[in-house]
Amino acid sequence: MPSRTVTLTNPTGLHARPAKVFAQAAADSGLTVRVRKGDTTVNARSVLSILTLDCHLGDPITIDVDGDGAEAVLDELVTLVESGLGES
Amino acid sequence: MTASLVGIGAAPGIAVGPPLLVEPPVTEVADPGPAGPPAFEKERLHAALTQAAEELHAIAERARGFAGDEAEIFEAHAAFAEDPELEERAVALIDAGRSAVAAVGSAFAAFRELLAASSSEYLAARAADLDDVSARVVAILAGVARAPELPPGRWVLLARELTPSQTAEIPREQIAGIVTETGSPTSHAAILARTLGIPAVVGASGVLRVADAARHIALDGRTGEVHVDPEEEVLEAFAVRDAQEAARRAHLDAARFEPGTTADGVAVELVANVAGLDDITSARAAGAEGAGLVRTELLFQDRRVEPTVEEQATYYGAVLAAFPGQRVVFRTLDVGADKPLPFVAREPEPNPALGVRGVRLSLRRPKLFEHQLRALLRSHRDRPGGGVTGIMFPLVSRVDEVVAARSELRRVADDEGIALEGIEVGVMIEVPSAALAAERIAAHVDFLSIGTNDLLQYVFAVDRLVAEVAELADVCEPLVLDLIGSVVEAADRHGAWVGVCGETASDPGVAGALVGLGVRELSMVPGALGEVKDLLRRHDLATLRSVADQARRAASAGDARALISRLG
Numbered sequence: 203m204p205s206r207t208v209t210l211t212n213p214t215g216l217h218a219r220p221a222k223v224f225a226q227a228a229a230d231s232g233l234t235v236r237v238r239k240g241d242t243t244v245n246a247r248s249v250l251s252i253l254t255l256d257c258h259l260g261d262p263i264t265i266d267v268d269g270d271g272a273e274a275v276l277d278e279l280v281t282l283v284e285s286g287l288g289e290s
Numbered sequence: 291m292t293a294s295l296v297g298i299g300a301a302p303g304i305a306v307g308p309p310l311l312v313e314p315p316v317t318e319v320a321d322p323g324p325a326g327p328p329a330f331e332k333e334r335l336h337a338a339l340t341q342a343a344e345e346l347h348a349i350a351e352r353a354r355g356f357a358g359d360e361a362e363i364f365e366a367h368a369a370f371a372e373d374p375e376l377e378e379r380a381v382a383l384i385d386a387g388r389s390a391v392a393a394v395g396s397a398f399a400a401f402r403e404l405l406a407a408s409s410s411e412y413l414a415a416r417a418a419d420l421d422d423v424s425a426r427v428v429a430i431l432a433g434v435a436r437a438p439e440l441p442p443g444r445w446v447l448l449a450r451e452l453t454p455s456q457t458a459e460i461p462r463e464q465i466a467g468i469v470t471e472t473g474s475p476t477s478h479a480a481i482l483a484r485t486l487g488i489p490a491v492v493g494a495s496g497v498l499r500v501a502d503a504a505r506h507i508a509l510d511g512r513t514g515e516v517h518v519d520p521e522e523e524v525l526e527a528f529a530v531r532d533a534q535e536a537a538r539r540a541h542l543d544a545a546r547f548e549p550g551t552t553a554d555g556v557a558v559e560l561v562a563n564v565a566g567l568d569d570i571t572s573a574r575a576a577g578a579e580g581a582g583l584v585r586t587e588l589l590f591q592d593r594r595v596e597p598t599v600e601e602q603a604t605y606y607g608a609v610l611a612a613f614p615g616q617r618v619v620f621r622t623l624d625v626g627a628d629k630p631l632p633f634v635a636r637e638p639e640p641n642p643a644l645g646v647r648g649v650r651l652s653l654r655r656p657k658l659f660e661h662q663l664r665a666l667l668r669s670h671r672d673r674p675g676g677g678v679t680g681i682m683f684p685l686v687s688r689v690d691e692v693v694a695a696r697s698e699l700r701r702v703a704d705d706e707g708i709a710l711e712g713i714e715v716g717v718m719i720e721v722p723s724a725a726l727a728a729e730r731i732a733a734h735v736d737f738l739s740i741g742t743n744d745l746l747q748y749v750f751a752v753d754r755l756v757a758e759v760a761e762l763a764d765v766c767e768p769l770v771l772d773l774i775g776s777v778v779e780a781a782d783r784h785g786a787w788v789g790v791c792g793e794t795a796s797d798p799g800v801a802g803a804l805v806g807l808g809v810r811e812l813s814m815v816p817g818a819l820g821e822v823k824d825l826l827r828r829h830d831l832a833t834l835r836s837v838a839d840q841a842r843r844a845a846s847a848g849d850a851r852a853l854i855s856r857l858g
Contacts, residue, residue: 209600213567213608217412218366225369248375249366250420254404256413259608260601 204276205266212286216257218249220287225249227282233269235279246279291504292519297494299514300475301483304532305467306508306525309501310445312456315425325389335380335390338430342423343371346455353458363419363454363482370423376401391431398424422453440464446507448498452479462486467509469516471498483511491516542820546577550812550823552805554830559617559811560819563791567605570612572816577823580616580677582739582813583791584609586623586662596633596658602665607672614675619716619739619789619813622662622695624648624684634658643747648685648718649695656698663702671708682716682739687723689730696734718791720744725773729780738781739813740774742792749773764847765794771807771842771850778808789813798825799854805831806838829857 212220228235228246235246239261244251246265257263263283267276325331350364370376376397383393398420406417428434444466449456451473465488473480473492483490489511501507501518508517508528512535517524550560561582562573573581589597589605597605610618625631626647627639634655639645652659663681670679683695696715703710715734719725720741732738746763747754749770754760764770778788789811794800796818802825804812812822826834837857841850 211604213605218369218416219362222366222369229374245375248373249369250373250401251375253413253416254401254408256408256410258601259605260597 203266203268204272205264206276206280207262207264208280208283209262210257210259211284212288213259215259215261216252216255216263216287218253221249221252223287224279224282225252227279231267231275231278233267233272233275235268235275236266238264238266291500292517292521293500294515294517294520295494295496295500297469297491297497297514297516298475299490299510299512300473300480300492301468301486301488301490302512302535303467303487303489304508304510304528304535305446305489306506306520306528307444307446307466309448309469309504309507310440311498312447312449312452312460314450315422315429315453315456323389325384325387325392328384328387331384331388331390331393332381334431335377335384335394338390338394338427339371339377341430342427343368345426346371346423349455349458364458367419367423367455370420371427391428394427394431395424398427419454422455425453426455446509448501448507450498454479454482457482457486457488462488467491467507467511469494469497469501469507469509471495542824545823545827546820548577548823548827550579550826552826552831552834553828554832556805556831557810558805558826559789560823560826561617561619561789561811561813562816562819563813564609567608569816570609574612576816576819578613578816578819580613581609581618582789582811583682584618584620586620587625587629590623590625590631591629594632596631596661599661599665599668602662603668603672606666606669610669610673610677610679611675613677615677617678617680617714619680619682619714619737620666621682621684621718622649622652622666623658625651643753649683649691650685650687652683653691653694653698659695659698660702663699664706667699667703667706667708667713670713671706676712678712678714680714680716680737682718682737684718684741685721685744686717686719686731687721689727689734692717692731692734718744719777720748722749722773725777728777729783732781732784732786735786737787737789737811738777739789739791739811740777740809742790742794745792746770746794764851765800766841766850766854767847768842768844768850771803771838774804774809775807775838775842782808787811796822798822799851799857802826802829802834802857803838803841803854806834806836807842825857833857 225247236243237246239255239257265279346364346368350361353361353364380393380397383396402417402420405413444464446467447465448469450471452470457479468483468488468490470492480492489509491509491511491514494516497516504518506519508520550558559579561580562578563583564581565585566588626642627636627645628642630636666681686692714736716737716739717731717735718741719738742765750763752759752763754763781788788809790804790809791813795812796814798821801812801822837853841853844850
């Protein structure tokens with residue numbers, strides 16, 4: 203299952219707004235996307251679950267994607283996080 | 291019955307109107323009744339969540355027209371209602387025999403607990419948002435009308451506390467003002483009221499009792515005054531105040547992006563205190579000419595491990611990017627034993643105000659200090675749009691601390707291969723010994739920034755949070771003005787500039803006197819910039835100097851304040 207770790211670059215980390223951008227992209231992919239911080243892994247389509255990870259600027263998060271075309275989706279999601287999730 | 295009380299002003303402006311009691315949203319249904327077949331309950335659940343999300347999207351859409359960015363709160367609320375994990379948890383509870391209304395309440399409560407348990411203030415505040423959404427879904431399932439049609443007219447809303455959606459759902463044109471029994475000025479509802487320009491008073495304890503059968507409520511959202519069934523004189527006075535405030539706001543707004551200067555064109559940099567990234571927006575909107583005090587503590591608090599150099603550099607970079615071409619002064623880590631960091635193990639101190647804090651801590655934790663300097667230097671090097679970056683050391687009490695901190699900065703800069711071009715080094719003058727040694731300190735730095743809050747505390751040996759003694763520590767005490775004047779004179783002899791950061795800079799008259807003493811940069815909360823700018827632009831430097839000189843030699847703080855208040 204393709205997986206990559208990426209560092210959050212947007213100022214507020216995964217506050218509600220950027221978390222929503224990320225969850226939307228995960229949902230749009232149609233694949234199973236999980237996001238992990240430390241020992242906790244959550245459903246990336248769930249804004250509430252992402253919020254409970256309490257992610258800040260500079261935190262590394264790991265994204266797992268499962269399904270057909272997972273590599274391409276992972277690329278997209280990593281680019282999205284690196285571009286600041288619509289925040290800056 | 292006529293009555294008056296005072297709460298906390300949460301959104302400025304005057305409002306007069308008949309009261310309308312707003313009931314709190316229903317968050318629980320006393321008896322949800324027996325659950326229907328699971329398939330039926332699941333269908334109801336899904337329909338209610340979808341309806342709630344649709345309503346919230348619609349509120350966001352409507353709010354966008356008048357509330358701009360604040361409208362996004364409701365998009366976040368909609369995302370909560372649409373959350374797949376939330377629905378999944380509720381479905382599992384329905385499978386276990388619960389009704390839709392009971393299941394969704396428990397599912398929201400479970401997430402609420404996770405958020406409320408976080409040490410992050412941001413997440414804890416989202417817990418309240420979750421309640422708001424939960425109440426909406428529960429109301430839909432229970433068939434309770436949530437937002438009753440308001441009778442026609444303009445009302446002063448009375449409530450124990452208003453939720454953001456209550457504030458936004460009631461048509462703006464029907465709200466004259468808001469008074470709540472509890473609540474804080476930083477709640478979403480208060481922020482929304484400010485954004486919408488609705489005068490609001492929060493924390494008006496007792497208002498629900500005294501306003502029970504009132505016909506009229508008058509409130510001043512700046513002073514926090516609330517008058518129930520006011521006398522004619524009060525209404526007249528409020529009408530006058532209202533007109534004056536409106537004219538004043540328009541006047542200050544018009545000069546928002548004009549530079550800070552005296553009437554005869556002497557530049558005074560009017561800049562903002564920035565504690566977190568949220569402050570940047572208000573600083574820019576208020577026309578700040580830069581940032582005179584960027585507190586870096588926020589990045590370190592609530593953390594189990596020290597933030598990495600990269601993370602710090604990204605954060606500092608985000609602040610710098612907001613002020614292209616302008617001066618931004620960062621204060622290096624200023625914490626002490628009263629706010630211990632988990633990754634800096636320290637013994638508790640009997641008196642944290644006099645212990646290892648500010649630069650004292652940085653010099654004792656060389657790695658921590660080095661990492662912060664590295665991050666500051668890198669963010670300056672990569673700064674888009676250029677501009678001067680200031681690095682300022684807090685709680686300096688001796689010149690050798692300045693020499694040590696400065697040489698560490700030079701060493702790290704050499705190590706990073708970053709030139710110190712465009713970087714200014716400064717010292718906070720907040721300890722009396724540093725103020726008295728200003729001459730020797732100024733020889734080593736580019737600027738001094740007088741932190742009046744702490745300076746007053748240490749000069750008078752007064753904790754300003756102790757109300758009984760707080761008034762002893764008055765910036766208008768002639769000896770304090772004289773001390774500030776002598777710091778400026780010492781700095782002048784070494785070509786260093788002097789700024790003031792601290793609450794005193796936001797008092798327009800005092801700000802005028804400080805400029806008269808030779809201060810050329812004033813850093814304050816963004817909301818105070820307009821009034822200070824207005825005062826400075828009305829007086830030439832000679833007038834400000836003359837007032838400052840007289841105040842410096844006055845017999846008492848009262849006399850000095852009287853002189854200063856003439857600047858008006």
